[in-house]
Amino acid sequence: MNVSQTMETEEDLLTRLRVQLYHPQQSCKGLFGLLPLGTKSKHSADEPLRLGRDVQSCTFALVDARVSRRQLALHAYRTPQSPDLLFAIQNLSQRGRLSVNSSALGYLERMDLPDKALVRFGEYEMLIFRESGEAKGSFEVEFEVLPVSPSRETCMYVPSMSPVMETGSPVINSLPGELRVGLLGPLETDETLMYNS
Incomplete structure (x- = not known):
């Protein structure tokens, strides 16, 4: 196999992380003003993607003094058993807990991110969807803001909510x-x- 066949090309379908965000005061505070909402951004798979309030050390920043300087990180990885690019989430906050689908993570703890995950820290809720792609060296991220809480929305769609x-x-x-x-x-x-x- 020659080198040109193994290199990633522009036509390779990138794995995408769709991140849907919600905060109860999002409409009056501009919390997501520094995020590239509605656009896809490409990232190298060998660099962790960090989210927090510190613009210098984080890939993406939130405009909120209650968020840790570095709140969380997403790490891309691959396994010998799967050709897909997978992700792990890590809590970088010493003072706040992070939960993934109701499993709590303490400081520096990490867990594999399922294809659909509800991540919570403080009053923030993030619904993260992983869509598989072919490219191995990079992936893309797309942010959007949800008008209602994803946890509330999922409860509304449960077929039998009658007592x-x-x-x-x-x-x-x-x-x-x-x-x-x-x-x-x-x-x-x-x-x-x-x-x-």
Whole structure:
């Protein structure tokens, strides 16, 4: 195989990280003013991508004094078992915790980033999607701002959010009481009532 066949070309499809951001005060504070919103930016896979408030040491910066100078880093890597470019996330903040899909990361702790992840730190929520590509030496990042919290939005799309009573079925719970008794058999009783009567 000659060198020209192994080099990355402009036509290679880059792996893309789509990062959707949300903060409760985003509309009045300009927190995302330093981010390249709505545009794709290309990055070398051998350099970690850092996010924080320090413009000098971070690849991307947030305009918020409550964010750590260096909040988090995304590291690209590959494994012998997979041709895809994968990512790990690392918490760089000594004073704040970071969670990935509700798994907490302490200072300098790192974990593999799934193809879709909800990352939280402070009041920030980031929904990160990884879209596979062919290129090995670089990837692209695209930022956008979400109008509503991604955690709230995912709850709204859960098919059965109606309260489930002791029967475990929202369908049976919507039936009149006399019909439920016949379908369910004996109703549960409160044990304290049995002892007090």
